[in-house]
Amino acid sequence: MIVVGGGTVGYYMSRDLLERGHEVTLIERDARRAEWLETQLGSIVMRGDGCEVKFLSQTGIERADAIVAVTADDEDNLIALQMAKRHFKVKKTIARVNNPSNVEIFKTLGVDEAVSATEVLLGALEPPITR
Amino acid sequence: MRPFRSASDQPPGSPAPRWVGAGALPPYNQPALKLLIVGCGRVGSQLAAEMDRAGHEVVIIDRDPNQFSRAASRGVLTNDFKGNQVVGNGTDADVLRRAGVEDADGFVAVTEGDNRNIMASQIAKHIFKVPRVVARIYDPERAEAYEKLGLHTICPTIEGAKAIEKTLLEKK
Numbered sequence: 001m002i003v004v005g006g007g008t009v010g011y012y013m014s015r016d017l018l019e020r021g022h023e024v025t026l027i028e029r030d031a032r033r034a035e036w037l038e039t040q041l042g043s044i045v046m047r048g049d050g051c052e053v054k055f056l057s058q059t060g061i062e063r064a065d066a067i068v069a070v071t072a073d074d075e076d077n078l079i080a081l082q083m084a085k086r087h088f089k090v091k092k093t094i095a096r097v098n099n100p101s102n103v104e105i106f107k108t109l110g111v112d113e114a115v116s117a118t119e120v121l122l123g124a125l126e127p128p129i130t131r
Numbered sequence: 132m133r134p135f136r137s138a139s140d141q142p143p144g145s146p147a148p149r150w151v152g153a154g155a156l157p158p159y160n161q162p163a164l165k166l167l168i169v170g171c172g173r174v175g176s177q178l179a180a181e182m183d184r185a186g187h188e189v190v191i192i193d194r195d196p197n198q199f200s201r202a203a204s205r206g207v208l209t210n211d212f213k214g215n216q217v218v219g220n221g222t223d224a225d226v227l228r229r230a231g232v233e234d235a236d237g238f239v240a241v242t243e244g245d246n247r248n249i250m251a252s253q254i255a256k257h258i259f260k261v262p263r264v265v266a267r268i269y270d271p272e273r274a275e276a277y278e279k280l281g282l283h284t285i286c287p288t289i290e291g292a293k294a295i296e297k298t299l300l301e302k303k
Contacts, residue, residue: 051246053272075222075250079273086280101224109253 002027002064002090004050004080005071006037009096013070014041025059050080053087066092074102081111163187167235167261169221169251170242171195174267176202178239179214189214190230192221193242221251224258237263245270252282 003014006028014026018041026041027050028034034047048055050069061067067084069077074097081093094113095106100122106114164187168175171193179191191208193199196218202208208216219226221242232238238255240248245268252266265283268274274286 051273052270053276073246075244075246078250078253079246082280083276087276099223105224105254105258108257 002067004069009070061088064090068094070096074098164236166237169240171198175241176207180207183212183214192217192230194220222247232259235261239265241267
């Protein structure tokens with residue numbers, strides 16, 4: 001599994017996936033954040049830009065069964081996953097989206113699964129609050 | 132310096148001259164286009180001003196309202212700009228819809244972020260079916276990848292380097 005983005009979501013996801021026995025590579029762009037992640041998770045952390053083909057090719061992406069993009073920027077998640085799909089033929093691409101209307105847009109643009117935390121939280125309010 | 136005289140050389144409000152040349156007003160050789168420009172930096176504002184002066188319907192979007200006043204202070208998007216300025220995120224489909232993407236003839240993404248430009252352009256092309264879409268992508272690798280996927284891309288890194296190289300190698 002490849003996880004793009006080592007923020008809070010990416011960190012806990014990677015930790016969980018490791019505990020479940022998966023082989024994980026966590027990609028983080030910021031050097032200081034990557035250093036901290038490495039102290040927590042070990043050598044699975046790679047510092048670099050998950051949207052760059054050259055960098056991705058060094059991450060073992062060809063062997064990945066799935067790639068999950070969970071940065072805070074929808075556009076970065078989209079481009080990382082499109083690169084993974086089109087260049088490296090990764091079978092399953094999963095995105096975190098921040099803007100709920102991007103769920104459908106991402107699917108149209110070739111992402112297999114798009115999950116909106118905003119939408120999940122709104123769903124938790126169902127049945128809708130009525131006055 | 133403008134290579135040809137055009138209607139845009141006239142002060143605003145004066146009647147369009149009949150002799151216009153290469154930079155002709157749209158009514159004489161083509162209908163006015165509805166254009167959406169995402170990113171009001173140097174390129175975006177320049178393009179917006181030029182297309183507006185040439186008689187096209189321009190909407191320019193930037194998430195930072197200060198970018199419009201910055202362009203104005205550079206003398207680019209001044210009071211005579213007849214187009215619309217929209218504050219908002221150009222990768223947000225609702226913002227684009229409000230800016231009129233559904234009837235746009237052309238769409239240009241020239242923000243600072245390659246990924247933002249790619250995403251905005253893909254939304255315009257594949258969701259809203261805008262007929263002409265252009266994305267600026269600085270990273271040559273990304274530009275090539277998306278050009279192959281059918282996105283019309285401009286890579287200033289490659290084009291700029293080529294132009295400089297050509298000038299350097301030109302015989303005097």
